[in-house]
Amino acid sequence: MIDQRLITLRVFARCGTIGATAELTGYSPSAVSAQLRELQRVLGMQLLTKDGRGVRLTATGRFLVAGSDTLIAEWENLRAAAMEAGDQVQSHFGLGGFSTAAAQLLAPLAAALRSTRPLLEVQVLEANPARCFDLLVAERIDLAVIVAMQSDTSVEDDPRFEQTILLDDPLDVIIPSDHPLASRETVTLEELASEPWITEAAGSTYHSLFVAAFTAVGVTPRIAHEAVEWETQIAFVGAGLGVGLLPRLAPLRSAENVVRLRITGKGKPARRIVAAVRRGSIASPLIQESLGILQVSANRILAARPEDDL
Amino acid sequence: MIDQRLITLRVFARCGTIGATAELTGYSPSAVSAQLRELQRVLGMQLLTKDGRGVRLTATGRFLVAGSDTLIAEWENLRAAAMEAGDQVQSHFGLGGFSTAAAQLLAPLAAALRSTRPLLEVQVLEANPARCFDLLVAERIDLAVIVAMQSDTSVEDDPRFEQTILLDDPLDVIIPSDHPLASRETVTLEELASEPWITEAAGSTYHSLFVAAFTAVGVTPRIAHEAVEWETQIAFVGAGLGVGLLPRLAPLRSAENVVRLRITGKGKPARRIVAAVRRGSIASPLIQESLGILQVSANRILAARPEDDL
DNA sequence: ATCAATCATGCACCTATTGTGCACGGTTAT
DNA sequence: ATAACCGTGCACAATAGGTGCATGATTGAT
Known part of the structure; x- marks a missing residue:
């Protein structure tokens, strides 16, 4: 308008x-x-x-x-x-999201909306967080599910958007199956301080998250390799090139000889998954319903976890 | 936009x-x-x-x-x-107005704007007050000079408009030259209570004003004739059909054997001339300049009056 | 210093949105 | 019953607004 x-x-x-x-x-x-x-x-x-x-x-x-x-x-x-x-009822609804986590939330949302509102045409666009905000501004999408830096407050109070936290997705450590610590249930980042780490290239969203996790506990990791996709990172770890951090929601196929360990200690790194909409639109019934559905999905994920790390 | x-x-x-x-x-x-x-x-x-x-x-x-x-x-x-x-600088500027009074203010405004802003295309539309408001809503004009009921507060606080008072135009009495009171300088409405009055048809802006003037002093005028144009009303009075009220700004050609008297007493009826703009636009430099010019014109009119009735 | 890459813009052309004029169907008043 | 009024649908026309390509200007790299 x-x-x-x-x-x-x-x-x-x-x-x-x-x-x-x-x-x-x-x-x-x-x-x-x-x-x-x-x-x-x-x-x-x-x-x-x-x-x-x-x-x-x-x-x-x-x-x-x-x-x-x-x-x-x-x-x-x-x-x-x-x-x-x-x-x-509105006729078009654009959703944006990124990463497996977002996809795990967006897919059930789209499915639910298709059943409750048959004549609503739902469109899902995969895009990284920054682009999602751009798409919101451009009015190409109406709601975005993105992973935000837990510490980052720059977008937090942007007058253009309103955000609601869906869940925090903790980061796990992945190490080769033949690693000395592989039999452990949990580790601390300090214990892995001297390991060669695998992460994404500097400048990426994940890299910032990676760095933040270590600075929180006062450890400077040695970054040995870089990978863009989770799959690649897992493969690197499986090949014994180093260790890495993997979000809980990212699936780890059992076949690859890699084990996943929970992180304990005072620094429990996590990525925050939030839903973002254009400011003002949050009262819309469609947005409200969507946020409700997302929250249900998020709660189901949380419920499936050990009670100590939600 | x-x-x-x-x-x-x-x-x-x-x-x-x-x-x-x-x-x-x-x-x-x-x-x-x-x-x-x-x-x-x-x-x-x-x-x-x-x-x-x-x-x-x-x-x-x-x-x-x-x-x-x-x-x-x-x-x-x-x-x-x-x-x-x-x-x-904006390229188009629409003005609306009604009645001789508005015209006397709008003409100098348009002329002034044409000299100070040569490449601004000024458009003037003559329309009655109600239509002026409609034209403001329709965005056909940006500023209207209208006569408002002095008592009417219905449009006063309309969230769509902002209004600024330019001047109050007092109403005079016009009576035939051969009327007993014709030699007087001033009269009261009470003195003319029993005269046959000429006004516009019920429902018109002027009629409301007319009625308000009399109710203010507790007199019920006998309405004998109806006229739409000032010229017609003056002619009726000249023909001895009755007496009428004429705004100060309406010209009275000396030829027609009619005299104009000031009204004294506690009820000094007047019509209020205001400038109206769409709410929010009043801070625009063009609007500000226009209001300034209008105010100057209004002040010049006021200055030309005897000091007792401004 | 030359060359390639990047960026915005103008132009020719085309599409499709958007407006007009007229005819039609439904509703109210005479 | 008839006429007047009001909104809408349709065929047609105008024009706003789109694309794709070529161009000019500027910056960075070889």
Whole structure:
């Protein structure tokens, strides 16, 4: 209901280039360029300036984008309230999520919605957390299930989003079956301080999480190898290249000669899984129902765990 | 920036029929019908119901319209703030007004704006007060100069508008030159209680004003004739058919054998001339400049009056 | 210093959204 | 019963808005 061109401007404000905006919104670069030019013409404001080979927002542009946050939230609020007041059904619902954990929550959600609301077309997009937020801004999706840094508070209070914690997914240690500690039930990170570690490349979400886990207990791990997929990491561990951290929700096929150990001690690293929606939309009946379903799934997962580490 | 279809819905909420909405927005009835249908489809809400040979808003529709007030105001706010922050110029500016009084204020405004902002295209629409408000809602105009009932508070605190008082235009009495009181400088309404009065038809803005003037002093006038235009009323008075009330700003050509007397006594009837804008837009530099110019014109008019009745 | 890569934009072309005009069906008032 | 009014559907037309490619400008790499 808010003009598409303003939405596009907001996406541009997030990613900085026309090309990225186009990719994110699903338009072509030409279309984005034209939209922004048209927006400036209609509003009679100069929002963009040439900057090197790209463009950047002017002060007016930044001002407008910043102020539009409350406008969007207000609209989402109104829409949600109207839907609730009128007991109406919406026709399209976009979900975003990343990683196996999110998938384990999103899949039952999509299935449940399909049964309770047959004529609602549910669309699921797999995307990493950062992109999920972009997709929310771009209004391509309405709800995202993402893994957040447990310590990271930067996105926590973003005026554009509202987030609800679903569950904390603890990290386990995986070591080769022939490792001296393989017969143990639990270990501490200190005990593995001198091991060669396997993690993802610096800059990734998981890497930050990895580092945070060790700094919490005052250990500096020696990073020996890098892997992107869980499967790869597990294979590395199985080959005896080192040890790694694996989220509880990531499945570990028994075939590969790797064992999984719980972490004890004061630092219990975990990744936090949260649901994020555009601010204001949280009162929508559809969002409410979805959050309920997600919470049920989350609780079922929690219930299946030993009571000492929830 | 707010979707045109929502604007159309808001206009419909004011006037109740598709046809009137079409006339007011400048679309054809088919287009309005299609827009509203499309709006319902996009939002997934049923906003309209068949009602006799027309349609009316559902509860959801009313809810949405009511809630959209703050949304519109928020946007106007944002736009105005951005314009101010970035020192930008807007390209189109719509003015609305009614009656000679408004015209006397709007003409200098339009002229002044044309000189200070050469590339701003100013458009003036003559329309009665009620229609002016409709045109503001429909976003056909951005500022209206209207005469308001001095007592009427119904529009006073409408969440859609913000109003600023420009001046109070006192009502004079006009009587035939050969009337016994014609040589007087001033009269009271009580002195004219038994005269045959000329006014506009019941239901009109002016009629309400007329009645209010008399009820204020506890007199019930005998309404003998009705006229729509000031010119007609003056002619009636000149022909000796009765007496009437004439706003100070309405010109009285000396040729017609009619004299104008000030009203004294505790009831000094006046019509209030106010400027109205969409709520939120009042901070816009263009609006601010316009209000300043209007105030100057108003002050010049006030300065030309005897000091006892401003 | 040249060359390749990146980015935004303009243009030609096309699609499809959106508006118009008219005819029609349903409803109310005379 | 008839006429007036109101909203809607349809065929058609206009135009806003999309894509894809070529171009120019700028930056970084060889």
